[in-house]
Amino acid sequence: MDPILDGLNHAQREAVTSSGSILQVLAPPGSGKTKTLTARVAYLLSHHKYQPQDVICCTFTIKASREMRERLAKLIGEKLESRLILGTFHSICRRYLVKYGYLIGLRKGFGIADSDDTRAIIRRSIKRLKSSIEVKAAQGRISRHKAHGLSPDALADRAKAEELELVDIYRDYESALAASNLLDYDDLLLRCGDLLRDHPECVSNVQAVLVDEFQDTNIIQYELMNLFAAKNRRITIVGDPDQSIYGFRSAEIQNLKRMQRRYSNTTVVLLEDNYRSAASILNAAQEVIEQDTSRPAKALQATHSFGTLPVLRRLPNPNAEAQWMVLEIKRCAAMTGGLLRMSDFAVLLRSASLSTQIETAFGRAVKILLNYMRVVSHTGHSDALMNIVNVPPRRIGDETIKQLTSGAEKAKIPLWNFIKDVIQGRRSTEKKLQKTAEQGLCTLVNLIEASRQKLQECEDASAPRVLIEFIAERLSFQEYLIRTYPLDEDSRWANVRELMHQASEVAAFEEEEVDKEMDLPEIEGVQQQQAHSGEEALTRFLANVALATEITTREESKEGDQPSEKVTISTIHAAKGLEWPVVFVPAVYNGSIPHSRAEVVEEERRLLYVAMTRAQALLYLSIPIRQPRLGEGEDGATTLTPFLPPKLTKTRFRPTGPSLHEKVVYAIADILRRPRPSLDDMYKGLEFLPSTLDDRWTPEGEEDHSKFDSTSTSHEASGEPNPKRRRSDMNQGAKSTTYMSSAGYTMNNSTEFTIPTTVSSGFTSARDYIAANPVPPAEPASKPPAGADADAAGANKSKPLSSTGRKDGLTQASISNFFSGPGSSQKREPVLPSHPQPPPSRRYEGAPSQNQRSGARSIVPVALSSHRVQPRPLIPTRPALEPTNPNGYTWLAAPSKPTLKPARTSMTQEQSNNTSGGRAGADEVKPESSTRGFRPATTFHSTTMSMVQQAPRRTLGIRRSMNGWQDRMKREGGGQSS
């Protein structure tokens, strides 16, 4: 039979082969959504003979589109795949606008305003108008209005008093964008919509349109979809209302319904077999989502065995929570005999503000260069210009800038032109500029002019790279970095190198496939706009960067390219669509999971649902029972998220990590469809574990003091039989290993570096841990040089640097801090904490100032990972273009076969690991998902671990180390001790 249909179940096949022109595929987590969509594309090409360039396939994230491209390449061959019009809505729109934007009066060479630009513009307006609205709030509201197609004037009309203030800002913002010839994210969609409405001929070739993650579309995207398909009205969408988590971005869950109304011939196919997770995980997740009573009931059948119950763990505080995760990760890795490697673990957070910011911060060096390039590419980019006028410092301060901008405004010419005129004596500012400032401007102008010249000379795709190098050179950029960030200049410089690398890669890529992906098919009678190739290469490069990109760069290094062994840390949003064997969802307390600022609680619940359904074999939720900083109650006691009511936690979760005896391990292997490890392997890693059980803290979340001496294990907690392994007692030996370099390195710089080294008693420090483990599965490091390092470290740190005394108390506010935090000292990577037991009973609370080696400070974080994944939208609270009828879907068509699966799916008791029976489901259906093929995603932000490994990975841009945390730690530590 048709190879395209291989491995598809009944419902999936039905979806793929459906003859309906308007098709909705409702696909819950793990049901083979992407697989179905790609197969559908292949099917349309082969059975309907559509040309690939006549098929549009939209996703929401770059990552998703990349994945789809890869899968399609395998299915239909690269040749066809490369001709498909496939990408995020934003990138597809950009493509159309580049080619046909002139038809609606778009100026050539427009740039894309990323959120920094946007924020800067809005900030300025707010300041000028003396508004009291917060920048971020204004930014969000404006975007929301734009997403709903409301112009400033339209908004003014229905103005409520308080919106009036916003209207002015909005207007201002729009004109600033126009003045710089910039389009923001919303504009890309809006303007493309305008284009296609006025000139439908641009898409007259389109035979079929496919949209992934449809529940995340907003009104504009929905409209775009219709416009793309205007000619032939053939649309396939896949989505799942339960995974709608992008409402804040104006996604409208009602689009599903809306689409059904619009196309009366809509066919709906429902997929309901889950191939990803253990039944126990699915059951728990299902109960969470079903609390939303407005949601239509929907079945989700597990095809895997029950597995082992998910965990809901209580811990004393966020710090302990982080340590616990690390311990559990080590325990799992060690006790499963090589079955799980670091990349199989993920920590999913509700908010990643910390790490996110840091990452962006680290990207600053890169950003500076990009802004130079943007100015070179288009001198009208006043914003980019303002960002770099005084970077590196040129004695051009606020006053000078004010003079210049107001002068430019009066003269009605772009800032750049005005500046140039001023320094060339053709114009002058109201007030005379300082001599020094004038000189500074002069150098700047010279540099930009020289760069533009250079660009003109460069007629090919290498332009981006040539320019970066030229500019960096002329700025003595590396020296500037050293001067500015003495502590970690090199990691920043590394980011720059990375950028250069990306630039050259892009160049190579484009050379060899010039007419590939970026070109749209020629349409008779409609002319496409062409451009100077050097300039065009530059613009494109910049656009890709702005679109968050991760320009793919296929090849990720040839040698040693193991999928990088790191634990992934990501936001839940970014994790959508992905899966991992083991998933941790920390901080499930009220205020975090239903986020305190969340507008729609249901969305938060879905978020938890999405997080839980990312797990294949093991799922851990955890909560610090006290959160010192953001004290919720007195003493910062937290309350469990309302999404996990007692009824649920009692039946669907266990209080501590499962004991990992053979059966459990086999079940995990089966679910992952990996070979079962041998008993020998399973025993191997044990001796380095502090305990074979999750018993360092009591199930109630207290530190378990009894633990130190005796071996009394409280395994009962887990409800499973006591494994026969005994805990190896490792006290002493510092088995740590290698962390040499880091220590050495940092020491030079003096400032602190403390942290990492603190190894406490005999465990490996986090850093060692990673150093030792990163690669192969867990093989613990060999033996240790021990002692010395720890001492050194200790000594060093004991000297608190100057005033900022760091203490080590480390109470972080949240886990994310923890992870990112401490461990890193200067350039190192993140480390994983390790540390199981605190040595002697030192508790940290008591001794704030000293003790660095106490267990407390052990921080160390995990490798922080990398990753960011895809996002998707959600429902807004807006005033509605349509009656909101939350979820009243009607299934127009029935799904797959009635499915009766043997009841195996839900055995209620945990012990169901029975036998290998676990694989039952798997036999009937060919497994599909599985983890293969997925890489940890390199993304824009990769973090640090990479440094540990030799080969730096490539990602677009930012590689970060976690400095910066140090100050933070110092501060926090200090504060709290007092």
Add this chain to the structure above:
DNA sequence: CCCATGAGTGTTTTT
């Protein structure tokens, strides 16, 4: 008057 530097505060989710 203008610019640089240091201290203090605070942070959902993302194309």
Add this chain to the structure above:
DNA sequence: CACTCATGGG
């Protein structure tokens, strides 16, 4: 880290 506010040098 970004942002804001205060102080000190030119």
